[in-house]
Amino acid sequence: MERTTANPAFTYPLPTRARDERSLGALWEHSRLQCGRLLTRWARDPATMIQALIYPALTLLMFRIVLGDSITAVTGQPSIFGTVPMIVLVGAMFGSVVSAVELRGERESGLLGRFYTLPMHRSAGLVGRMMAEAVRVLVTSAVIFAVGLALGFRFTQGFAATILIFLVPIMFGIGFALMVTVLATLQVKIPLVEMVSIVSSLLMFFNSGFVPVMAYPTWLQPIVENQPMSCAIDTMRALALGGPLAEPLLKTIAWSVGAVVLFAVPAARGYRRAAQTG
Incomplete structure (x- = not known):
């Protein structure tokens, strides 16, 4: 049986799976829809594709050409x-x-506010965004690893290690994305791109992947060795090439879980506040 509108050209099926807005089933369905919306939007946005895929691949190629053999x-x-x-x-x-810049734009345009008025789970917006972030990080990782394979990178530790190596950047990326979401939903407007770019650049040039830890000044080595990016790099290196795995993996899990615990509630509150005031 179908419900017919005033225009007979359009018909809408009766709902068959009505769920309470606060149920786990509604959270999954609504988060999945939000995730699909974001992935579709990112795939159609050249700036996002360049920043997430092309820029990292070109950076890898540049590092390989300029510094690879020297290191x-x-x-x-x-x-x-x-x-x-x-x-x-x-x-x-x-x-x-x-x-995060796109999230701020959705807030200023009122899109988040319009979503907030719909009969949907209140956590679906943030959860769906984190789901989309996980998919984006997975796709980005696959592209960069493919470029790496062409440049000499190899997975030498078996199938299970190869699967796990893809999970490490997802853990790292979710924690980082929650932190950036908190900054993007602050009521005080801050230079988001500039602030996060400074932090990202510092992490990029002071880690164990750029040069070995022993190449840094002695007083700086403990900081470089234990910062979150170095722990994740050492974990992925061990999963690909072999070597000590337990310590860097535990540190990576600790950093990732710590970031989620620290930023999840502020991100949820900030997202809700942005939706209510957008």
């Missing part, structure tokens, strides 16, 4: 196994910045 000669270690994981994380971070 390998000095350290005796294949630099590609540090550079590729580093650029994967850089792609995750810079893609989140573009997403």
Whole structure:
């Protein structure tokens, strides 16, 4: 049976799976729809595609041409196994910045406010955005790893390690995306791109993927070794090439879980406030 509008050219089926707005089923369905909306929008936006895919791939190629052989000669270690994981994380971070700028635009245009008036789960907007971030990081990682394979990167530790190496940037990226979401939903307008770019650049040039930790000044080595990006790089290096895995993996999990615990509630509150005032 169908419900017919005044115009017989359009018919709408009766709802068959009505759910309470606060139910877990509604959260999943509405988050999935929000995720699909964002992925479609990003795929059609040249700026997002350039920042999330092309820019990291070109950066990897540049690092390989300019510094790759020099670092390998000095350290005796294949630099590609540090550079590729580093650029994967850089792609995750810079893609989140573009997403946050778009989120601010949706707030200012009133789109978030219009979504808030719909009969949908109140957490679906943020959860769907994090789902989309996870998919974006996965696609970005696949592209960069493909470029890395062409430049000499290899997965040498088996199928399970290869699967796990793709999960590491997703963990890292979700924590970073929540932090950026908090900044994007602040009522006080801040230079979001500039602030996050400074942090991302510092992390990119002071980590164990850029050069080995021993190449930094002695007083700086503990900071470089234990910052979140270095932990994730060391984890992916061990999963690809072999070597100590437990310690960097546990540190990566601790950093990622800590970021989620620290920023999840402020991000949810900020997202709701942005929707109510947008």
